[in-house]
Amino acid sequence: xxxLQHTNSPGKSSxxxxxxxxxxxxPGMNPADAENLHPADLADHLENLTLEKQVSAFTRLPxxxxxxxxxxxxxTTAVDVLENLDDDVxxxxxxxxxxDDAADVLDELDEEHRDALLDKLDREDxxxxxxxxxxxxxxxxxxxxxxxxxxxxxxxxxEAIVYIRSEMADKESPYYAYIVDARHVLVGVLxxxxxxLARPGVIVGDAVQGQNVVTVRYDMDQREVAGLLSHYNFLAxxxxxxxxxxxxxVTYDDIMDIIHEEASADLxxxxxxxxxxxxxxxxxxxxxxxxxxxFVNMVNSALSASVVYMFEGSIAQMAVLxxxxxxxxxxxxxxxxxxxxxxxxxxxxxxxxxxxxWLAVWREGKIGLVTGLAMAVTAFCGAWVFTGLPAVGLVMxxxxxxxxxxxAMAGGSIPLVFRALGRDPAxxxxxxxxxxxxxxxxxxxxxxxxxxxx
Amino acid sequence: xxxLQHTNSPGKSSxxxxxxxxxxxxPGMNPADAENLHPADLADHLENLTLEKQVSAFTRLPxxxxxxxxxxxxxTTAVDVLENLDDDVxxxxxxxxxxDDAADVLDELDEEHRDALLDKLDREDxxxxxxxxxxxxxxxxxxxxxxxxxxxxxxxxxEAIVYIRSEMADKESPYYAYIVDARHVLVGVLxxxxxxLARPGVIVGDAVQGQNVVTVRYDMDQREVAGLLSHYNFLAxxxxxxxxxxxxxVTYDDIMDIIHEEASADLxxxxxxxxxxxxxxxxxxxxxxxxxxxFVNMVNSALSASVVYMFEGSIAQMAVLxxxxxxxxxxxxxxxxxxxxxxxxxxxxxxxxxxxxWLAVWREGKIGLVTGLAMAVTAFCGAWVFTGLPAVGLVMxxxxxxxxxxxAMAGGSIPLVFRALGRDPAxxxxxxxxxxxxxxxxxxxxxxxxxxxx
Numbered sequence: 001x002x003x004l005q006h007t008n009s010p011g012k013s014s015x016x017x018x019x020x021x022x023x024x025x026x027p028g029m030n031p032a033d034a035e036n037l038h039p040a041d042l043a044d045h046l047e048n049l050t051l052e053k054q055v056s057a058f059t060r061l062p063x064x065x066x067x068x069x070x071x072x073x074x075x076t077t078a079v080d081v082l083e084n085l086d087d088d089v090x091x092x093x094x095x096x097x098x099x100d101d102a103a104d105v106l107d108e109l110d111e112e113h114r115d116a117l118l119d120k121l122d123r124e125d126x127x128x129x130x131x132x133x134x135x136x137x138x139x140x141x142x143x144x145x146x147x148x149x150x151x152x153x154x155x156x157x158x159e160a161i162v163y164i165r166s167e168m169a170d171k172e173s174p175y176y177a178y179i180v181d182a183r184h185v186l187v188g189v190l191x192x193x194x195x196x197l198a199r200p201g202v203i204v205g206d207a208v209q210g211q212n213v214v215t216v217r218y219d220m221d222q223r224e225v226a227g228l229l230s231h232y233n234f235l236a237x238x239x240x241x242x243x244x245x246x247x248x249x250v251t252y253d254d255i256m257d258i259i260h261e262e263a264s265a266d267l268x269x270x271x272x273x274x275x276x277x278x279x280x281x282x283x284x285x286x287x288x289x290x291x292x293x294x295f296v297n298m299v300n301s302a303l304s305a306s307v308v309y310m311f312e313g314s315i316a317q318m319a320v321l322x323x324x325x326x327x328x329x330x331x332x333x334x335x336x337x338x339x340x341x342x343x344x345x346x347x348x349x350x351x352x353x354x355x356x357x358w359l360a361v362w363r364e365g366k367i368g369l370v371t372g373l374a375m376a377v378t379a380f381c382g383a384w385v386f387t388g389l390p391a392v393g394l395v396m397x398x399x400x401x402x403x404x405x406x407x408a409m410a411g412g413s414i415p416l417v418f419r420a421l422g423r424d425p426a427x428x429x430x431x432x433x434x435x436x437x438x439x440x441x442x443x444x445x446x447x448x449x450x451x452x453x454x
Numbered sequence: 455x456x457x458l459q460h461t462n463s464p465g466k467s468s469x470x471x472x473x474x475x476x477x478x479x480x481p482g483m484n485p486a487d488a489e490n491l492h493p494a495d496l497a498d499h500l501e502n503l504t505l506e507k508q509v510s511a512f513t514r515l516p517x518x519x520x521x522x523x524x525x526x527x528x529x530t531t532a533v534d535v536l537e538n539l540d541d542d543v544x545x546x547x548x549x550x551x552x553x554d555d556a557a558d559v560l561d562e563l564d565e566e567h568r569d570a571l572l573d574k575l576d577r578e579d580x581x582x583x584x585x586x587x588x589x590x591x592x593x594x595x596x597x598x599x600x601x602x603x604x605x606x607x608x609x610x611x612x613e614a615i616v617y618i619r620s621e622m623a624d625k626e627s628p629y630y631a632y633i634v635d636a637r638h639v640l641v642g643v644l645x646x647x648x649x650x651l652a653r654p655g656v657i658v659g660d661a662v663q664g665q666n667v668v669t670v671r672y673d674m675d676q677r678e679v680a681g682l683l684s685h686y687n688f689l690a691x692x693x694x695x696x697x698x699x700x701x702x703x704v705t706y707d708d709i710m711d712i713i714h715e716e717a718s719a720d721l722x723x724x725x726x727x728x729x730x731x732x733x734x735x736x737x738x739x740x741x742x743x744x745x746x747x748x749f750v751n752m753v754n755s756a757l758s759a760s761v762v763y764m765f766e767g768s769i770a771q772m773a774v775l776x777x778x779x780x781x782x783x784x785x786x787x788x789x790x791x792x793x794x795x796x797x798x799x800x801x802x803x804x805x806x807x808x809x810x811x812w813l814a815v816w817r818e819g820k821i822g823l824v825t826g827l828a829m830a831v832t833a834f835c836g837a838w839v840f841t842g843l844p845a846v847g848l849v850m851x852x853x854x855x856x857x858x859x860x861x862a863m864a865g866g867s868i869p870l871v872f873r874a875l876g877r878d879p880a881x882x883x884x885x886x887x888x889x890x891x892x893x894x895x896x897x898x899x900x901x902x903x904x905x906x907x908x
Contacts, residue, residue, distance in 0.1 A: 040685050044805075165650050174647050175629050192646065193628050196619050230714070231494050233707040235689070252706050253687040259710060260684070263717025264799040270721070273792035279800045279814040286817075287824045290792055294785070294825055298832060301784040308777045315776045319769040322776035323762045326783065326892065330755040331748070334885060338727035338744055345718040346733045351498075360733040363740075370741045371748055378752060431788060438780065 039065070043072035055084045058093065067096035070105065076280050079108045082117075091120035094129075098172060100145040100254070103132035107142075140225045141218030143258070144239045144248030145172040151179050153187055153205030157198045164192065173236045173251050179208050186238055186246040189213050215240045218247055225250055226258040227351065266344050269427040272297065297431045304329075304438035311446035314454055320387060321449050328399045329441035331375060336407030336433045339364040343415045344426045352419075361412035368408025369401075376401040391453055399445035407437040493519070497526035509538045512547065521550035524559065530734050533562045536571075545574035548583075552626060554599040554708070557586035561596075594679045595672030597712070598693045598702030599626045605633050607641055607659030611652045618646065627690045627705050633662050640692055640700040643667050669694045672701055679704055680712040681805065720798050723881040726751065751885045758783075758892035765900035768908055774841060775903050778850055783895035785829060786857035790887045793818040793865030798880045801869055815866035822862025823855075830855040845907055853899035861891040 037045070046054055046069060058066050058081055070078055070093060082090050082105060094102045094117060106114050106129060114133075118126045128146060135141030149167050151160050160177060168174035177195070179188040188208020198207060215238050216225050229237050229252060236251045265275035272293030277286055308315070308325070315321050346360060376397035384393035411433055415425035491499070500508055500523060512520050512535055524532055524547060536544050536559060548556045548571060560568050560583060568587075572580045582600060589595030603621050605614050614631060622628035631649070633642040642662020652661060669692050670679050683691050683706060690705045719729035726747030731740055762769070762779070769775050800814060830851035838847035865887055869879035 038686055040687070168647050169651060193622050197623060230707070230710040232492055233494070233710075235706075252689075252710070253684070256684040256687075256706070256710060256713060259713045259717070260803050263713070263720070264803065266717070267721050267724070267799055268792075268795045271791040271795050272788060273795050277796055278803075279796060279810070279817065283817050283820045284824075286821050290821070291825060291828060294788065294829060295832070297788045298781070298785060298829060301781040302836070304784070305777050305781050308780065309774075312773045312777060315769065316773040319766045319773075319776075320763075322769045322773075322779070323759050323766060325776070326762065326780060326896075327752070327755040327759050329780065330758070330888065330892065331752060334726060334748065334751045334888075337725040337884065338722075341721045341725050341727050342731055342733060345721055349714050349718065349732075356733070363733065363737050366737045367740050367744070370738075371745055374745060375748060375752060378749070382756070430791065434784065434788075438784065442780075 039068035040072045042069045047073060047077055051080055051084060054081050058085060059089050063092050063096045066093045067101075071097055071101035074278070074280050075105070075108060076282070078105050082109060083113065087116055087120060091117050095121050095125055098145055099128055099132055099147060100143060100248075103129055103142070104137070107133060107137055135218055138222045139218060140216045140220045140222065140237075140239045140250055141247065143222055143225065143254050144218070144250050145254075146248040147172050148238075148246075148249045149174065149177045150184070150246070151177045151190070151204055153179050153181055153203070153208075155204050156200065157195050157202045157204060157207070158200040160190070160204050161192075161195050164195070173249055176236050176249070177204075178238055178246055178249075179204050180246055184246055185244045186213060186215065186240055187211075189238065191235075213238065215244075216250065217242065222258050223262050223348075226255045226262065227349075229255045230259070231351070262348060265424075266348055266426045269424060270340070270344060270430045272428045272431050275424075275427070293428050293431060296428065297434075300431060300435035301438070303435060304442060307439050307442045308446065311442075311450060314446055314450045317454055318449070320392070321446060324383060324392070324396055325442060325445055327379070328396070328403055328445045329438045331379075331400060332403035332407035332437040332441050333434050335368055335371060335404045336411035336437050337430060339368065339408045339411030340414060340429055340433055341411075343412050344429065347415055347419065347425045357416050361409060361416065364408045364412035365405065368405045372401040372404035372408075375404060389453075392449075395445065395448045395452055399441065399448055402444050403437060403441040406440050407433070410436045493522035494526045496523045501527060501531055505534055505538060508535050512539060513543050517546050517550045520547045521555075525551055525555035528732070528734050529559070529562060530736070532559050536563060537567065541570055541574060545571050549575050549579055552599055553582055553586055553601060554597060554702075557583055557596070558591070561587060561591055589672060592676045593672060594670045594674045594676065594691075594693045594704055595701065597676055597679065597708050598672070598704050599708075600702040601626050602692075602700075602703045603628065603631045604638070604700070605631045605644070605658055607633050607635055607657070607662075609658050610654065611649050611656045611658060611661070612654040614644070614658055615646075615649050618649070627703055630690050630703070631658075632692055632700055632703075633658050634700060638700055639698045640667060640669065640694055641665075643692065645689075667692065669698075670704065671696065676712050677716050677802075680709045680716065681803075683709045684713070685805070716802060719878075720802055720880045723878060724794070724798060724884045726882045726885050729878075729881070747882050747885060750882065751888075754885060754889035755892070757889060758896060761893050761896045762900065765896075765904060768900055768904045771908055772903070774846070775900060778837060778846070779896060779899055781833070782850070782853045782857055782899045783892045785833075785854060786861035786891040786895050787888050789822055789825060789858045790861030790865035790891050791884060793822065793862045794868060794883055794887055795865075797866050797869045798883065801873065801879045806873075811870050815863060815870065818862045818866035819859065822859040826855040826858035826862075829858060843907075846903075849899065849902045849906055853895065853902055856898050857891060857895040860894050861887070864890045 042065070046057055049057065058070070061069070070081065073081070094106070106117065118129060121129070132146065147170065149164055149171055151163065155163070164174065164177055175192045177190050178186055179190060181187055187205065188211045190204060190208060214228065214232060214234070216228060218239050218241055225237060229250065236249045238246055239248045239250060240246055268277055269275040272290065274286065274289035277289065342364070343360060379400045380393040380397035383396040384390050414429045414433055418427070418429065419425045496519070500511055503511065512524070515523070524535065527535070548560070560571065572583060575583070586600065601624065603618055603625055605617065609617070618628065618631055629646045631644050632640055633644060635641055641659065642665045644658060644662060668682065668686060670682060672693050672695060679691060683704065690703045692700050693702045693704060694700055722731055723729040726744065728740065728743035731743065797814060833854045834847040834851035837850040838844050868883045868887055872881070872883065873879045
């Protein structure tokens with residue numbers, strides 16, 4: 001549900017949206033109170049209960065309230081509940097859920113259980129859900145809602161408004177109507193505002209003549225869909241197949257969730273955590289998902305360590321090199337991460353422009369150079385004072401400047417290179433960056449030291 | 455504008471939303487074509503022009519198209535354009551902008567120029583904008599739109615619909631109507647759907663009796679506003695003052711922008727980049743904003759280096775320690791960053807729950823322990839093979855296990871500690887984490903080595 005919730009008529013279906021209202025949460029809430037609670041708040045309350053109490057609550061709740069609450073639960077909890085509910089109860093709840101929400105949670109069940117539940121639904125619901133489940137969950141088809149308002153192109157504006165009024169109680173996006181021909185090919189879009197402001201006798205098919213409708217194909221990545229919808233500030237985007245038949249609609253509320261998810265995915269993926277991880281993820285699963293990247297990181301740090309090994313002799317002669325060496329790597333690593341972060345977010349929030357992207361790398365280079373100079377001067381003074389040897393200061397400064405510049409440009413480039421290779425721009429990018437800044441930093445610093453100090 | 459754009463009647467005001475349509479962009483676009491372009495696409499096109507051409511385009515565009523395009527420009531470009539436009543032209547464009555968009559861009563000008571432009575507006579517009587400018591830009595008051603539909607509580611449902619129809623052409627959020635008393639205290643909300651489904655004779659004041667409206671105060675942080683709106687999936691949230699008078703409304707499209715901004719702020723702030731930075735930020739400004747944290751990082755790496763210095767003698771005796779030492783720090787640092795990322799996103803996407811937060815730290819501890827064991831075993835084998843000394847392997851494994859566990863718990867805790875101190879949970883968190891994992895890693899590894907190997 002994308003709209004407000006009804007308080008005033010407890011007897012009415014809670015599907016009827018109505019008025020905003022989280023009633024204040026009462027301790028010891030019983031299911032009879034559930035109707036007065038917004039589904040999102042009810043879900044919050046349920047998430048704090050034990051699995052046993054959750055199952056009990058979902059069994060006793062009116063099926064429509066249960067359906068809306070289930071849609072608001074975090075995924076792990078929703079799956080646990082479904083797996084422990086009586087199958088008949090589970091099927092009844094699923095039947096009341098919006099198709100996109102139902103498909104999302106069914107997708108997480110194992111195939112056998114999913115089929116068992118689908119078989120308990122009536123044929124129409126079951127077919128609709130099976131169809132939705134064929135779409136990749138991270139695409140427009142996997143996110144879309146199939147309950148939308150379609151208008152035949154031959155209707156007049158007033159006929160359209162009457163029809164919408166009769167349909168709007170149950171529709172996800174009641175404020176957009178999609179004009180289709182007899183074969184359900186999308187020919188135009190009209191908002192409720194458009195219809196209310198138009199002259200009554202106008203044929204809707206004529207009203208949308210010449211429109212260039214923004215649509216998304218069912219296989220468009222959800223991230224791209226989110227970008228489009230926030231670019232145009234639409235309430236919803238229609239989803240079509242290759243021939244232009246309308247399949248469903250992606251609404252702004254799903255997009256808000258996607259933006260949150262993708263932002264988390266960037267931050268988590270950058271450091272090698274699982275992009276879909278949250279504090280609700282069971283910890284053994286997190287272990288399983290993080291270990292591969294930790295191994296990759298181990299290999300990478302072994303590579304950097306081998307650079308140090310090349311200069312083991314120099315360190316044996318001048319141990320203070322081991323004291324200063326990590327500072328160079330650390331500083332350049334941080335510089336690189338700053339550039340990396342800016343580029344990752346740039347790719348996430350704006351539509352890709354090749355020229356703009358490489359100009360951005362050049363920009364990072366300039367920043368790396370200037371900040372590198374500032375740090376180099378500081379390091380020169382510091383190292384000179386610390387060791388009493390200006391030559392050490394010079395080596396330190398030179399290595400720092402070079403490594404910071406390299407870090408900045410590597411940080412800006414890595415997401416672009418990943419993207420060009422068809423990989424996620426953020427995934428494990430920080431790990432690969434550190435390999436470069438550590439390895440190069442050690443090499444330059446110890447190399448210069450070996451050349452000029454020993 | 456949150457809705458679709460009109461193509462069909464080039465003579466009509468482009469403020470009338472109508473139908474979706476980015477017409478394909480033609481090269482050498484001239485202002486006469488602008489009406490057929492969605493403002494967001496027009497803004498994209500304009501952003502690629504030189505400042506001179508931008509100023510020229512904005513001068514020649516119909517004022518309403520210019521206003522909508524200016525609202526869609528990135529902030530830096532919008533400010534540049536305004537500063538170079540003729541003041542009369544600028545004032546005319548601002549007069550056509552939605553008040554919240556106008557206030558956003560005026561806020562970025564220097565005070566003198568801002569006042570000059572405001573003085574050119576008619577009194578009502580000028581007062582409205584001056585009022586909006588008193589709000590902190592990162593709060594509900596700073597984001598809200600003041601053009602909303604208010605219904606006196608004494609109206610009937612059908613009178614309400616007639617009124618809405620007369621107002622909806624110009625309103626940001628035409629699908630919610632806010633029911634107020636004579637003093638504009640908010641008493642309820644009704645959606646257009648509610649009104650269309652209600653019985654005609656009902657008084658709106660009665661219809662909203664007993665509602666518990668979700669509102670935000672003008673001084674609520676925009677991040678919290680965004681969290682509320684996405685929690686409840688509302689189209690808009692009403693903004694009130696301390697006495698409950700309605701001031702404006704925050705709409706979902708502004709929230710989508712805020713979610714993007716806050717996500718970027720997390721990623722950028724974590725590594726010490728400026729949270730509001732993008733590739734459009736002039737590079738000298740980025741230098742200025744990043745340098746402080748780079749200095750902080752330098753100090754922190756000096757602290758870690760001083761730990762190494764304590765063991766300089768050990769390194770002089772056994773130079774291979776310098777080869778292995780960075781591996782421990784690197785691995786623990788990466789582990790810590792994974793925990794840090796999960797916690798940062800948790801605080802960003804969910805409402806804060808103290809108990810849940812510290813349970814999450816405990817969860818990270820378990821993850822750190824198990825992954826630490828896995829890495830320790832790997833490191834033990836690797837170090838033993840590499841040096842031929844099982845004792846070195848043991849020291850390496852022990853240090854790695856301890857440091858990774860410490861890194862995981864530190865990573866999970868730092869955002870909570872920052873938050874408790876009233877600081878942003880993400881800002882520079884990675885820098886402080888590295889200090890811990892580097893310093894502790896060096897200490898434990900070199901300490902164990904000194905104890906057991908020398």
